[in-house]
Amino acid sequence: MVDWNLAVATATRLVRPGPEVSRDEARAVVAELRRHAKASEEHVRGFTRLGTEEGHDTPVLVVDRPGWIRANVAGFREILRPLLDKMQERRGTSPGGAVMGAVGGKVTGVELGMLLSFLASRVLGQYETFAPATGDLPSGGSSDAPGGGRLLLVAPNIVHVERELDVDPHDFRLWVCLHEETHRTQFTAVPWLRDHLEGEIQSFLQETDVDPMTVLERVREAAQTLAGGRPEAEEDDGGRSLVEIVQTPAQREILSRLTAVMSLLEGHADYVMDGVGPSVVPTVGEIREKFQQRRAKGASRLDLALRKLLGLDAKLRQYRDGERFVRAVVDEVGMDGFNRVWTSPNTLPTKSEIAKPADWVARVHRRAE
Numbered sequence: 001m002v003d004w005n006l007a008v009a010t011a012t013r014l015v016r017p018g019p020e021v022s023r024d025e026a027r028a029v030v031a032e033l034r035r036h037a038k039a040s041e042e043h044v045r046g047f048t049r050l051g052t053e054e055g056h057d058t059p060v061l062v063v064d065r066p067g068w069i070r071a072n073v074a075g076f077r078e079i080l081r082p083l084l085d086k087m088q089e090r091r092g093t094s095p096g097g098a099v100m101g102a103v104g105g106k107v108t109g110v111e112l113g114m115l116l117s118f119l120a121s122r123v124l125g126q127y128e129t130f131a132p133a134t135g136d137l138p139s140g141g142s143s144d145a146p147g148g149g150r151l152l153l154v155a156p157n158i159v160h161v162e163r164e165l166d167v168d169p170h171d172f173r174l175w176v177c178l179h180e181e182t183h184r185t186q187f188t189a190v191p192w193l194r195d196h197l198e199g200e201i202q203s204f205l206q207e208t209d210v211d212p213m214t215v216l217e218r219v220r221e222a223a224q225t226l227a228g229g230r231p232e233a234e235e236d237d238g239g240r241s242l243v244e245i246v247q248t249p250a251q252r253e254i255l256s257r258l259t260a261v262m263s264l265l266e267g268h269a270d271y272v273m274d275g276v277g278p279s280v281v282p283t284v285g286e287i288r289e290k291f292q293q294r295r296a297k298g299a300s301r302l303d304l305a306l307r308k309l310l311g312l313d314a315k316l317r318q319y320r321d322g323e324r325f326v327r328a329v330v331d332e333v334g335m336d337g338f339n340r341v342w343t344s345p346n347t348l349p350t351k352s353e354i355a356k357p358a359d360w361v362a363r364v365h366r367r368a369e
Contacts (some may be wrong), residue, residue, distance in 0.1 A: 002107030004073055004083065010113025011069045015120045018065060018156025019163060026155070029173075030062045033153050036174045040181035043276045048182070048268075049335055050189035050342070057188055058149040065120040068154050069127055072116060079130045079198070083205040124161065125153045125180035129187060129194055149194065151184045153177065171283045178276050182269040190342045197261065203215040204254045259318070260351040264341065267322020271330070274323075321354055328357035333365060340364055 020028070037060045045051055063071065074289070131150050153176070162172040187194055277284035330337045341347055353360035 002080075002112065003105040004077055006106055006109030006285060007112040007116065008070055008073050009331075010110050011116035011120060012066045012113075014114060014117035015065045015069065016117075018121075020159045021156075021159060021180055028315060029155050029159060032170065033062045033158070033177065034157060036177040037151070037153065037181060039280075040174070040177040041185070043178060043280055044181045044185050044191075044272055045056075047272055047335075048185060048189075048275050049339060052186050053119075058151065058184060059183070060151045061194050061355070062155050064156055065154065068126070068152060069116050069120050069312075070117075071150075071152055072126075073112075074132055075128050075130045076233075077146050078132050079201060081204070082202060082353060083208060083312045104160060113160065120154075121157060121160075123154055124157050125151070127151050127180060127183035129197065133329070144296050149184070149187050151180055153180060161291075165287070165294065167287050168283045172287055175273065175277060175281050175284060175287050178345065179273040182272040184266060186265055186268065186342075193342070194345070196348075197258070200258055200261075201252055204251050204258070206252070207248050207250045256351045258283045260349050263318040263322035263351075264325065264349055264352045265322070266318045267320075267324065269324040270319050271326040304348045325349065325354045325357045327359075332357070332361050337361075338364065345352045 061067075061071075128150050158173060159169070159174055162169045167171070274284075277288070281287065300324065326338065329341075341360075342350065347364050349357075349360045353363070
């Protein structure tokens with residue numbers, strides 16, 4: 001169904017080259033990022049009061065753009081395996097299914113490669129939640145980490161942005177590591193979180209229509225909706241992406257829960273980064289201001305169109321809304337009170353509670369008393 005090798009080859013061929021650095025400079029950047037990642041563990045865990053449970057630590061890897069691509073293809077294969085097996089089985093019983101599968105797999109591989117080439121030059125870091133529990137790493141090693149998670153820091157992208165913003169490179173690298181280490185701490189300190197997210201994603205995929213004609217009809221409906229939409233009303237209407245429009249009602253319910261969780265995780269990381277930053281990153285104020293301006297400004301019209309299509313605008317809203325939720329809850333009940341959010345899936349905020357933190361405080365703290 002997907003030619004994964006072709007996806008990697010396509011993305012690697014199309015991805016833009018990173019900034020020019022000498023071999024010695026590259027080694028120095030990698031070494032510094034590793035030091036900052038290690039130092040960030042203590043900073044983040046002290047501030048959040050979240051400790052890693054024994055046996056749940058995960059690797060930290062500094063990668064280049066092709067390494068990020070290979071890692072994400074491995075993650076896609078892992079999380080999509082049940083759906084693709086289901087589609088493969090269904091297609092195998094139809095006339096000409098094998099030929100259609102071979103051709104379709106190459107087309108999908110190229111499309112996925114094009115998407116990854118776009119993203120590979122933009123991601124600064126990523127906690128790869130659904131990495132294979134055992135398998136090849138982008139650096140050429142292997143991972144036997146519990147749960148398969150690993151933290152990736154994309155060195156060329158970090159260097160590119162620090163130069164673009166004209167900020168202190170050492171401070172910026174630590175600032176980025178603080179954000180990404182928070183994600184790593186979230187998943188290592190709360191072991192049930194990964195299984196919960198995987199369960200939600202698998203439920204989402206189970207609802208996917210595997211009939212190609214049905215999917216095609218949904219895409220046509222989505223295209224008509226986008227073509228007839230009012231651009232000036234996108235913000236009021238929520239600005240649904242093409243990915244959201246082609247979903248079933250059941251998938252939209254699951255997506256609502258996933259959106260709330262991702263808003264929590266991203267907002268928490270931003271809150272922690274800002275909370276720790278002033279004590280360990282001397283120029284954090286300048287970095288934060290310039291980075292926010294960069295987020296708001298965006299890039300080319302093509303970038304903006306792709307972000308809209310892929311739902312990446314929603315991710316930017318998650319940072320903003322999630323950080324507001326975390327800040328409001330911590331102000332109301334303190335860090336220990338906020339940390340009740342990690343007790344179980346039932347204490348995670350709903351999408352409506354992300355917008356109204358007082359409702360989450362009332363629900364969770366009233367029930368606990």
